[in-house]
Amino acid sequence: MTDTVEFDTVTPPDEESRQAALARHGQLTKPPGSLGRLERLGAWVAACQGQCPPRPLDRIRIVVFAGDHGVAARGVSAYPSEVTAQMVANFRAGGAAINVLAASAGGEVRVVDMSVDADTGEAPYKVRRSSGSIDVEDALTEEEVLAAVAAGRSIVDEEVDGGADLLVAGDMGIGDTTASAVLVAALTGTEPVAVVGRGTGIDDRAWMRKTAAIRDALRRAKPVSADPVALLRTVAGADIAAMAGFLAQAAVRRTPVVLDGVVTGAAALVAEELAPGARAWWVAGHRSTEPAHSLVLEQLDLEPLLDLGMRLGEGTGATAAIPLVSMSVRVLAEMATFEDAGISGPAAD
Numbered sequence: 001m002t003d004t005v006e007f008d009t010v011t012p013p014d015e016e017s018r019q020a021a022l023a024r025h026g027q028l029t030k031p032p033g034s035l036g037r038l039e040r041l042g043a044w045v046a047a048c049q050g051q052c053p054p055r056p057l058d059r060i061r062i063v064v065f066a067g068d069h070g071v072a073a074r075g076v077s078a079y080p081s082e083v084t085a086q087m088v089a090n091f092r093a094g095g096a097a098i099n100v101l102a103a104s105a106g107g108e109v110r111v112v113d114m115s116v117d118a119d120t121g122e123a124p125y126k127v128r129r130s131s132g133s134i135d136v137e138d139a140l141t142e143e144e145v146l147a148a149v150a151a152g153r154s155i156v157d158e159e160v161d162g163g164a165d166l167l168v169a170g171d172m173g174i175g176d177t178t179a180s181a182v183l184v185a186a187l188t189g190t191e192p193v194a195v196v197g198r199g200t201g202i203d204d205r206a207w208m209r210k211t212a213a214i215r216d217a218l219r220r221a222k223p224v225s226a227d228p229v230a231l232l233r234t235v236a237g238a239d240i241a242a243m244a245g246f247l248a249q250a251a252v253r254r255t256p257v258v259l260d261g262v263v264t265g266a267a268a269l270v271a272e273e274l275a276p277g278a279r280a281w282w283v284a285g286h287r288s289t290e291p292a293h294s295l296v297l298e299q300l301d302l303e304p305l306l307d308l309g310m311r312l313g314e315g316t317g318a319t320a321a322i323p324l325v326s327m328s329v330r331v332l333a334e335m336a337t338f339e340d341a342g343i344s345g346p347a348a349d
């Protein structure tokens with residue numbers, strides 16, 4: 001066992017508030033259950049906030065964790081590693097998909113360089129430049145993995161202390177779907193061919209190289225798969241380790257999270273190991289096209305809100321689902337009841 005990272009015990013969202021929200025749904029001017037999943041979604045937010053009706057979401061924070069991956073040098077991505085730093089600049093300039101989706105959904109974007117293989121400017125949490133090539137070496141040292149998980153935890157503390165009422169973790173890192181696939185395979189007992197995906201859009205030759213890299217990294221991961229910190233050190237990367245710390249700490253701080261695609265999904269599997277019960281504080285924003293993401297959703301027993309064929313990362317799939325979360329809250333807070341509106345209830349038999 002490695003030195004471990006201790007998270008405070010996760011307590012579940014408030015069941016009384018969830019039940020009050022479900023009961024309120026029965027009084028609002030619509031046939032009971034007719035808003036389907038939106039009803040359960042609003043009740044989940046009420047439970048997370050511990051109040052019914054829930055408060056409107058007014059500080060939604062999307063934290064994009066950026067990092068490079070040594071395994072990208074094996075030809076497992078359709079793009080070169082330098083795109084990671086270039087996209088960090090694009091996020092900061094406001095020109096990326098996540099900036100536009102966040103603005104449209106009423107969220108704000110924060111970018112954190114954990115391990116980009118370039119100088120991106122201000123980077124208070126940066127652990128190293130690029131993580132190791134996981135097919136042949138550890139992604140991180142012991143010290144680095146602990147620093148990265150602690151960074152994710154500190155970022156949640158900053159955001160929650162700053163008033164965040166909904167969090168999203170996004171990712172940016174060429175090669176990160178290879179690391180994610182290895183983590184998912186290790187934690188779900190799956191073969192490489194069942195987790196490998198097309199990532200940024202690789203061709204068949206790159207698919208073969210990626211499958212081989214996943215196979216080699218998975219061989220290295222298996223002996224440590226029961227130890228989440230050792231697993232992050234061996235086959236994740238500083239960005240994914242920070243996301244795992246972020247997702248675990250959000251649950252500790254009783255703050256709801258919308259999960260994104262395969263990369264945050266892989267981090268979520270590890271976070272659930274670090275802080276058992278954390279998944280009760282997460283909703284799956286979407287289903288990515290990456291096959292490993294479906295394994296994550298199954299393992300965490302999460303039903304995605306959207307299935308739009310998205311595979312971008314950056315937190316975009318989660319952010320696309322935020323309007324649904326906001327609507328589900330406003331329905332509970334703003335709809336009239338049958339009594340308020342003087343509308344007849346169901347016909348008697």
Ligand SMILES: O=C(O)c1ccc[n+]([C@@H]2O[C@H](COP(=O)([O-])O)[C@@H](O)[C@H]2O)c1
Pocket residue numbers: 076077078079171172173174175176177178198199200201260261262263264288289290293310311312313314
């Ligand atoms: O979130 C997803 O499910 C997802 C699926 C495919 C690709 N991505 C993004 O694409 C990059 C990784 O793709 P790759 O092919 O370089 O491993 C990284 O920046 C991710 O954010 C993300």
Ligand SMILES: Cc1cc2nc[nH]c2cc1C
Pocket residue numbers: 079083087171172173200312313314
């Ligand atoms: C341009 C580009 C943007 C991205 N955003 C997340 N992953 C990405 C990969 C590429 C290649």
